[in-house]
Amino acid sequence: PNGAGKTTTLSMMTGLLRPDAGRIVIKGLDVWADPVAAKAVIGVVPAEARLFERLSGEEVLEYAGRLRGLPAAEARSRAAQLLEMLDLAADAKRLVADYSTGMRKKAALGCALIHNPSVLFLDEPLEGVDPISADVIRRLLTRLVGSGATVLFSSHVMELVEQVCDHVSVIDKGRILATGTTDEVRGGKTLQQAFIDLVGTRAKGEEGLTWLGSSSN
Structure with a gap:
């Protein structure tokens, strides 16, 4: 549910928020002991993607590639391929400032x-x-996992x-309530129903809303 600690957890895993205790290790690399090496093997798409508004879509991806150490020609080639895969090729030269929410998400994923x-x-x-x-995003993630990435x-x-x-x-209130394969967590139900059963309903006080939905005279 909202406020359960999902973003906080991801922020700690990706080196944006220092944990109070414990260690975070990715491919044998401690995120906080060796942050540069750890961040070199990960990609991050935050909930609110902050992109350079005055760059075009292709410039944003090329810039991300150059920041990651790719040669200019390789960054340009990969950017073009990703824009095509993300269905952004037709908008590659448009400024990010003019992109919709969905287009921004896809551009951030490309980066x-x-x-x-x-x-x-x-x-x-x-x-x-x-x-x-x-x-588009769903298919790209499935393809990425199929290639061996996590x-x-x-x-x-x-x-x-x-x-x-x-x-x-x-996760609820910072604690894991259930974990396992998708089928194990579902337990023969839909995942949504399993989630509701685990977390419990949050709606309260409906009986007090006697005025809601009634016509006014």
């Missing part, structure tokens, strides 16, 4: 993938995304989780 990370972190990847863009993301979209995840954890 996170351009250096071919071993592990990809996404925070609410389909939040505010239209169905067509969501399908994708870890937080989401309230249970349909997405059921379609692409092989392992699920339900």
Whole structure:
């Protein structure tokens, strides 16, 4: 549920927020003891992607590639391929400032993938995304996992989780309530129903809303 600690957890995993205790290790690299090496093998798509507004889509991806140490020609080539895969090729020369929410999400995903990370972190990847863009993102994530990479993301979209995840954890108030394969956590129900059963309903005080829905005289 909202406020459970998903974004906080992802921020600690990706070296943005120092944990109070414990260690975070990715491919044998301690995120906080060796942050440069650890961050070199990961890609991150935050919930609110902050991109350079005055750059075009292709310039943003090329810039991300150059920041990751790719030669200019390689960064340009990979950017073009990713824009095509993300259905952004027709808008490659438009300024990011003119991009919709879905287009921004896809551009941010391209920036996170351009250096071919071993592990990809996404925070609410389909939040505010239209169905067509969501399908593009879903297919790209499935392809990435099929290539041997690891994708870890937080989401309230249970349909997405059921379609692409092989392992699920339900978090509430900073604690893991259930973890295992998707089928294990579902327990023969839909994932959404399993989630509701685990977390419990949060609506309170409906009986006090006697005025809601009534016509006024």
